[in-house]
Amino acid sequence: MDAISAIVAEIAEEMRAQEHRGKVADYIPPLAQVPADKFGIAVVMRDGTVHTAGDAEDPFSIQSISKVFALTLALGAVGDQLWQRVGREPSGSAFNSIVQLETEHGIPRNPFINAGAIVVCDVLLGRLQPREAIGQMLRFVRMVAGDETIVIDEVVARAEQETGFRNKALANYMRAFGNIHAPVDLVLGTYFHFCSLAMSCRQLAMAGRYLMAGGQSDGHSVISDRRARRINALMMSCGHYDNSGDFAYRTGLPGKSGVGGGILAVAPGIASIAVWSPGLNSSGNSHLGQLALERLVQKTGWSVFEPRAQ
Numbered sequence: 001m002d003a004i005s006a007i008v009a010e011i012a013e014e015m016r017a018q019e020h021r022g023k024v025a026d027y028i029p030p031l032a033q034v035p036a037d038k039f040g041i042a043v044v045m046r047d048g049t050v051h052t053a054g055d056a057e058d059p060f061s062i063q064s065i066s067k068v069f070a071l072t073l074a075l076g077a078v079g080d081q082l083w084q085r086v087g088r089e090p091s092g093s094a095f096n097s098i099v100q101l102e103t104e105h106g107i108p109r110n111p112f113i114n115a116g117a118i119v120v121c122d123v124l125l126g127r128l129q130p131r132e133a134i135g136q137m138l139r140f141v142r143m144v145a146g147d148e149t150i151v152i153d154e155v156v157a158r159a160e161q162e163t164g165f166r167n168k169a170l171a172n173y174m175r176a177f178g179n180i181h182a183p184v185d186l187v188l189g190t191y192f193h194f195c196s197l198a199m200s201c202r203q204l205a206m207a208g209r210y211l212m213a214g215g216q217s218d219g220h221s222v223i224s225d226r227r228a229r230r231i232n233a234l235m236m237s238c239g240h241y242d243n244s245g246d247f248a249y250r251t252g253l254p255g256k257s258g259v260g261g262g263i264l265a266v267a268p269g270i271a272s273i274a275v276w277s278p279g280l281n282s283s284g285n286s287h288l289g290q291l292a293l294e295r296l297v298q299k300t301g302w303s304v305f306e307p308r309a310q
């Protein structure tokens with residue numbers, strides 16, 4: 001067996017034996033019903049080789065991992081103008097926090113917390129109708145993953161819509177500051193559909209290839225290498241909410257988590273990695289997902305801080 005395949009299999013084995021798995025998100029029934037004992041991992045190498053173990057083919061709700069793809073689309077639409085409406089600093093507060101918005105005049109700290117991603121959706125709606133923006137997102141994700149079977153789970157989208165009172169509060173509050181331009185219901189409908197993308201670890205790791213390979217995927221340029229570096233920098237500093245510093249400390253990798261228990265992580269120039277285990281820590285990040293990535297880096301030396309020969 002190839003060395004990476006062996007490592008991936010070892011990690012899945014170790015995760016299977018873990019007793020402490022965190023707490024599965026229960027704010028909507030379709031997430032609450034996901035079995036806590038699931039664990040999947042997929043690693044796509046720069047040469048295209050794919051290594052998987054565990055439940056790597058099971059689709060799960062990617063939730064906030066979609067914020068990376070939404071950011072990519074918004075930067076493509078308006079470029080650096082985006083940064084007039086959303087910051088690039090870690091928030092140090094929960095993913096759905098409203099507190100900073102008051103003192104910071106409706107400008108969210110970064111595009112990877114809910115408030116920031118809601119602004120990103122509003123930016124996309126500056127040029128598109130919600131249906132078009134959702135279609136663009138689906139086409140983009142299918143294109144970068146090289147997989148036409150990826151879908152949005154409408155049951156999840158409806159449940160998000162019915163329970164998303166905090167997100168509605170965030171959007172309305174930012175609208176009061178003039179930082180949401182489209183009707184709030186349309187912005188949130190778009191945001192909830194993005195959160196409801198269902199993908200497996202394999203599909204997610206495939207989709208992350210453009211971030212691993214300087215903006216290139218399947219031999220064509222998705223974004224510039226400079227933009228890929230910058231998105232990775234934001235994932236490293238802000239991708240795990242107020243747990244981002246700890247994740248960077250433990251793994252040394254850019255990563256973005258979602259409350260469905262998935263994490264997309266990038267070892268630039270080396271591999272795109274997706275892990276999934278639905279149990280979450282107190283910051284809403286996959287407990288075993290983080291542990292699995294920590295193990296992977298220990299076994300491979302893929303931290304971006306690893307000294308490499310020039």
Ligand SMILES: NC(=O)CC[C@H](N)C(=O)O
Nearest residue numbers: 063064095114195258259
């Ligand atoms: N952290 C997350 O994955 C949050 C996404 C979730 N749908 C929400 O908006 O609350």
